[in-house]
Amino acid sequence: GEIKKETGFSHSQITRLYSRFTSLDKGENGTLSREDFQRIPELAINPLGDRIINAFFPEGEDQVNFRGFMRTLAHFRPIEDNEKSKDQNGPEPLNSRSNKLHFAFRLYDLDKDDKISRDELLQVLRMMVGVNISDEQLGSIADRTIQEADQDGDSAISFAEFVKVLEKVDVEQKMSIRFLH
């Protein structure tokens, strides 16, 4: 019930995800560890796999319970029509545009200083592009990326700047997946 309210998932979705949760939970202790995630074969070859797994874990912990699991997944719930209008006063739903963006932002921001530094950007770039691109090229890409986004001249991308550069992108769509009912 609480999960439903917090994440906005429907009852059947929660049930479905719970069964997935338990099937991932090899230790059967009601929580998932990093290893549980890493066992998913496709995730292992996902360039950002590790980062994404990390995003599931609250700071400093290496277990995540079902609730936390759902909370993270809720970021990817598409925004539904009826949600757009309501919720003006309540807390921002997890799947709001800004929360979706923040999720992505945190993947870059390793040291959690709310800034993507050149280094952090480079690391992600390195993961995402093939080995064919040299460090130098990557460096120039990173420079350019930061230059594009940077507004306050700190040679890093703050969350505000991150939101700004992506303002034309249909984040609601591009950061949502369809959860089976």
Add this chain to the structure above:
Amino acid sequence: MQPPAASPGPAAPAEAELLRWQWREVQAPCLVAAWILVASLAKIVFHLSRKVTSIVPESCLLILLGLGLGGIVLAVAKKAEYQLEPNMFFLFLLPPIVLDSGYFMPSRLFFDNIGAILTYAVVGTLWNSFTTGAALWGLHQAGLMDPGIEAGLMDFLLFGSLISAVDPVAVLAVFEEVHVNETLFIIVFGESLLNDAVTVVLYKVFNSFVELGPARIHAMDYVKGVASFFLVSLGGTAVGLLFAFLLALITRFTKRVRIIEPLFVFLLAYVAYLAAEMVSLSSILAVTFCGICCKKYVEANISQKSRTTVKYTMKTLASSSETIIFMFLGISAVDTSKWAWDTALVLGTLFFILLFRAVGVVLQTYVLNHFRLIPLDRIDQVVMSYGGLRGAVAFALVILLDRAKVKAKDYFVATTIVVVFFTVIVQGLTIKPLVTWLKVKRSDHHKPTLNEELHEHAFDHILAAVEDIVGHHGYHYWRDKWEQFDKKYLSQLLMRKSAYRLRDEIWDVYYKLNIRDAISFVDQAVGTPQPSGVLAAPMPALSSQGGHVLSAAKLALPSMPSRTSMSESSVTNLLRESGSGACLDLQVIDTVRSRRDKEDAAMHHVLRGSLYKPRRRYKASYSRHFISPDKQERQDKEIFRQNMKRRLETFKSTKHNVCSSKSKARLKEKGRKKKNISLTSDAPNGKTHRNVPWQEAAPVLVMVSSEEEESDSSETEREDDEGIVFIARATDEVLQGKTTPGSLDVCPSPCIIPPSPTLAEKELPWKGDQADLAVYVSSETTKIVPVDMQKAWNQSISSLESIASPPGIESGPQHRRFACPVLEEQPQSANQAISEQSSCFQFPSHISKSGRSQSDSSPDGAEQQELQPLMATEEQGRMVPTTEPRWLMFNRASHL
């Protein structure tokens, strides 16, 4: 156009003729050409008034024009002479349009919405055909139509099948001007392309049913009909994929015959169309999928020039086909002999197609929205219903009907013409206001920024990962799988190794952005020649040079505007500012100028290739004639671009002007790319080309550089910029350790260019990191360099001139040839350099090559040696091919 008037033969056949009237021989092609000409001229006329074209879609105007022309022809010839022949339409006019739409289909968007598109195309078209056909039949049964119309259920279903298909040509023509959001566009347009299979099958099936007569149709025939649907659609797609594969494979091996690359694209796509047509599969599907699928590989394989050629040729062909189609639609309508009007049938058809389209869309959308991430809302549905335009395909199909079997053909023809006219003209005219009125989300065309590209990439990975975690194999899962498959097998098989290696979307975007900036920079630089001229005034030599630049820039300009117009990113603007504002100090401009001079010269050559032909021919005699000029031009252009890019970077990065070193570095990178592209076999050739730009540019360059040099000699600091080169390398090491931008103060030439460093710092602070390193290097070197440099320069200036100017050129062919072995090994070292240092900085390899070859042929070998040690000291720890320093010197000298 008026053969009868022109045909009277002048001379008696018995005598020997001086000239003979041969109208008959040329009649057909001449008429074709005349029609195309008329249509194209009409287009020009339409576009004279922006007001008209902004309100009335071109397709409407063309149809009206066709009506007018048809009327004239009718009045003159007393009979309708011309009309849209189905054969001509299907064999010649349709393929270019379909190929164009397939090839330039935004494939990501297309496949993102493939489910919806397929549903509308298949289910929607089936629904429309059957309901429309049945409803019309009902109308007929109810006795509302002229009893003279002899048509049974099958005839009406046949008519329904041809009238209900949304037409790609019409949709494209109208929607291109409306600019609705891309999702909406791709759904309507995708539907219009993919419904071809359904239309073809229904049309054929019903046609044969009509021929058979209702009595003799067996259950088996229905089953066959269904089976043939799958056969036709899947078969068509398979043919398309097969040819796409072939095409990609072939272009992989065209590196020595670049000139025919575009030909392959067109030929194979056309053959795909014909092949599908031959076995009566869906030819439209074949070409569409051929276009969609081959693009990625073909674009990676063929040269930049070929890419442009393909693009323009395709657009030209498609646009002229479209023009002719609409015009002939108008003309054909005049031919009343084929008409048989029945008001009830016409109105009924119009009403039913609109009604059932709307109903169908609403029903399907209702179902689809359960599966769609982003549901299609009401407004989308309205536009989709209303955007269901009918067009030439329907017309051609109805003309193809056999009057002997389909008794009501004349009625159907008339009705089809009315429907087509109604949808194209009325709906075409009103859809724009409708879209505005409904406030449909428009597409905002902005160029992708690097951030967007990068983050969207990240999003894709994230979504794929989340789908994995959720354990639900959705769209992203399959896309991810496909991408891996593509990367592992397809790309390896279908792309040149070089292209494959270089391929990365993020890098591509970065690359494009840089080019765009460069172009806009040229634009801006040309726009503001005045201030720089003024600045340069104190030094006479300079000012003269400024004038020179101006003219050169003007020369280069004509080719630019079209491209510059699209460069609007904020970064570009930023650059503009920093380019014109921050870097107003003399040196920046000067150096840029000299550079630009050379490049403009190069550009100029590209534009008017004839200038240097003699020399090129020379070279050609050496090997593979036709590629070389081609490539060489490309080379010039690329070098030009690279230079610009580099220069821009320096602007960004910098504080001081000169980018010579940087641009050199850029060149290097280019060199590598080129090397990759033009694998080993090109090596000798490529090298020679590489030399050429410099040699060609030489006449201009030499003067300029020497002038500049003299004028600049007071400001040796510029040399530090050489430091920038090192920066590049240095950064590499520094990348990890963050440095603070503050360290800029180390910059040795702050006094000279006070404004630019600060500005640069502000705007591009991270550059500080690099600069900082560079500065260290350069600050040491400044002490040494200037002195030595000047000496060196003074000693070598004459020899340099000889290198760069005519003597070198004349001896070109020979020395080039013998330079080859040297060059042969060069690439390797360059490659190493690449791998070890930076891909960005490979270019020097070619430059060094040119340097080397030059040195081979001229007496400056000594100079080189002289300079080398010097450079070595300043560049310790850096791995540079020995020849490079020489090059640096050459450049640097130009600023002394």
